[in-house]
Amino acid sequence: MVELKKPTTTRNRGFYVRMRFLHGKHGRQQERPFFWRYFKWVLWFSLSFYFFASFLITHKPTASLSKTTVSRTKSILASRALFESINTTPLQQSITQKRSPFNGLKVYIYDLPSKYNSDWLSNERCNNHLFASEVAIHRALLNSDVRTLDPKEADFFFIPVYVSCNFSTVNGFPAIGHARSLLASAVELIASELPFWNRSLGSDHIFVASHDYGACFHAMEDVAMADGIPELLKNSIILQTFGVKYQHPCQDVENVVIPPYISPESVRSTLEKSPINGRRDIFVFFRGKMEVHPKNVSGRFYSKRVRTMILQKYGGDRRFYLKRHRFAGYQSEIVRSVFCLCPLGWAPWSPRLVESVVLGCVPVIIADGIRLPFSAAVRWSEISLTVAEKDVANLGTILDHVAATNLTTIQRNLWDQNVREALLFNDQMVEGDATWQVLDALAEKVNRSQRKSRVFSES
Numbered sequence: 001m002v003e004l005k006k007p008t009t010t011r012n013r014g015f016y017v018r019m020r021f022l023h024g025k026h027g028r029q030q031e032r033p034f035f036w037r038y039f040k041w042v043l044w045f046s047l048s049f050y051f052f053a054s055f056l057i058t059h060k061p062t063a064s065l066s067k068t069t070v071s072r073t074k075s076i077l078a079s080r081a082l083f084e085s086i087n088t089t090p091l092q093q094s095i096t097q098k099r100s101p102f103n104g105l106k107v108y109i110y111d112l113p114s115k116y117n118s119d120w121l122s123n124e125r126c127n128n129h130l131f132a133s134e135v136a137i138h139r140a141l142l143n144s145d146v147r148t149l150d151p152k153e154a155d156f157f158f159i160p161v162y163v164s165c166n167f168s169t170v171n172g173f174p175a176i177g178h179a180r181s182l183l184a185s186a187v188e189l190i191a192s193e194l195p196f197w198n199r200s201l202g203s204d205h206i207f208v209a210s211h212d213y214g215a216c217f218h219a220m221e222d223v224a225m226a227d228g229i230p231e232l233l234k235n236s237i238i239l240q241t242f243g244v245k246y247q248h249p250c251q252d253v254e255n256v257v258i259p260p261y262i263s264p265e266s267v268r269s270t271l272e273k274s275p276i277n278g279r280r281d282i283f284v285f286f287r288g289k290m291e292v293h294p295k296n297v298s299g300r301f302y303s304k305r306v307r308t309m310i311l312q313k314y315g316g317d318r319r320f321y322l323k324r325h326r327f328a329g330y331q332s333e334i335v336r337s338v339f340c341l342c343p344l345g346w347a348p349w350s351p352r353l354v355e356s357v358v359l360g361c362v363p364v365i366i367a368d369g370i371r372l373p374f375s376a377a378v379r380w381s382e383i384s385l386t387v388a389e390k391d392v393a394n395l396g397t398i399l400d401h402v403a404a405t406n407l408t409t410i411q412r413n414l415w416d417q418n419v420r421e422a423l424l425f426n427d428q429m430v431e432g433d434a435t436w437q438v439l440d441a442l443a444e445k446v447n448r449s450q451r452k453s454r455v456f457s458e459s
């Protein structure tokens with residue numbers, strides 16, 4: 001912003017000076033009769049006045065500041081403040097004014113060697129695939145006001161390790177076999193260099209685990225459950241996409257359920273082409289893996305065979321737009337749909353939950369016992385439908401009934417800008433967005449912080 005401002009001023013001044021120079025030169029070179037000279041002066045004066053006036057109008061504050069003896073830094077700050085006050089929306093302004101939200105929460109971010117995080121960004125996909133919240137949260141925190149550079153005043157400590165970007169050369173999916181050793185080595189490093197891990201044994205330390213079964217780091221539930229959460233992380237706070245309402249070894253740790261990552265840019269560009277309240281000509285939409293004959297993988301079937309049942313029952317039903325193959329432009333299909341099916345895969349959660357909500361398609365959640373992200377901010381029961389796995393054969397009847405009764409109510413709730421914003425991670429945190437919700441949840445856990453308990457015990 002400052003950079004932008006300075007050249008503009010200089011360029012205008014340069015132009016003004018050049019005009020004068022041209023005129024002066026012109027006048028000296030050619031002798032003219034008196035009336036012509038007189039006319040020239042009038043013209044020169046008018047032109048000068050015109051440029052001076054327009055310069056004042058467009059650059060008033062900077063121009064007047066530059067004439068005073070205010071130091072250069074001060075004038076840059078002032079013009080920057082002015083620039084920001086002109087160019088920010090009321091929403092952004094209220095964030096700027098709200099000096100310390102989250103009860104003054106402070107987060108220290110460990111500065112780890114690049115092999116733990118930024119090296120992985122050499123692959124563009126690391127930034128924007130469905131597990132990329134580990135990157136997005138780190139980025140947003142680095143830019144945020146809650147960040148402190150002084151670990152002594154921190155309530156929480158964020159450990160930025162990207163474990164989801166080791167994409168397999170075989171199938172393109174992230175290989176997470178290295179996750180445990182990479183995290184262990186990061187913890188060893190921070191524990192040896194600074195006193196804060198040892199002080200709390202990690203209880204005020206935060207990790208992101210954005211894959212299928214959270215901090216169990218395996219895509220298959222039976223293996224994930226057998227492996228469990230690494231001892232090292234059991235004391236800490238895990239930000240995880242996995243969440244169920246029942247006991248599960250992969251969430252047996254202090255945690256916050258977060259939404260999977262969907263690029264806000266992709267959503268905005270889809271909505272520019274088709275507005276949220278535009279025409280929705282697809283009644284029920286699903287695109288994704290739907291096995292015709294699911295394999296018995298050590299006693300478990302993909303999607304507990306729910307997706308197969310949907311295909312068998314509704315594959316021939318015209319109101320159901322069911323596709324089994326990948327299609328890069330699927331967001332344009334979601335924005336055309338009334339209901340979007342969100343059945344479980346291996347894990348109960350799926351990126352469809354977020355994509356449906358942010359593109360205004362009513363999510364139909366078919367994943368028994370799922371625990372949804374940010375339930376304090378997003379009233380899921382008002383913006384979605386939940387169908388039990390055992391009732392999936394009645395989907396048609398259930399959705400017809402909703403379409404005939406409360407569909408408009410649900411859509412009105414769903415199309416609320418605040419709901420959509422809460423599920424998206426922005427590079428620069430915005431009030432109410434997903435990173436904001438994470439910090440809000442962390443502020444509730446501040447009694448785990450060593451700093452706070454020290455303050456209490458001293459008083």
Ligand SMILES: *[C@@H]1O[C@H](CO)[C@@H](O)[C@H](O)[C@H]1NC(C)=O
Nearest residue numbers: 166167168175176177178182
């Ligand atoms: C990435 O994953 C592969 C396959 O699981 C593994 O062999 C390799 O060591 C991993 N790379 C790193 C840097 O951990």
Ligand SMILES: *[C@@H]1O[C@H](CO)[C@@H](O)[C@H](O)[C@H]1NC(C)=O
Nearest residue numbers: 191192193194195196197198
């Ligand atoms: C933290 O504890 C570990 C293991 O007991 C030890 O090796 C390390 O030196 C300690 N770190 C600090 C900063 O004292």
Ligand SMILES: *[C@@H]1O[C@H](CO)[C@@H](O)[C@H](O)[C@H]1NC(C)=O
Nearest residue numbers: 294295296297298299300301
């Ligand atoms: C699936 O395989 C397991 C053994 O891995 C077996 O015990 C179970 O009966 C099989 N289930 C079905 C429905 O075939």
Ligand SMILES: *[C@@H]1O[C@H](CO)[C@@H](O)[C@H](O)[C@H]1NC(C)=O
Nearest residue numbers: 381382383401402406409410
């Ligand atoms: C809409 O109606 C269905 C039953 O048909 C009910 O389960 C759901 O909670 C209702 N949703 C709202 C927001 O009223």
Ligand SMILES: *[C@@H]1O[C@H](CO)[C@@H](O)[C@H](O)[C@H]1NC(C)=O
Nearest residue numbers: 203444445446447448449453
């Ligand atoms: C912190 O407070 C919450 C309730 O607000 C409570 O459930 C939790 O046990 C407390 N934790 C600690 C470490 O005191």
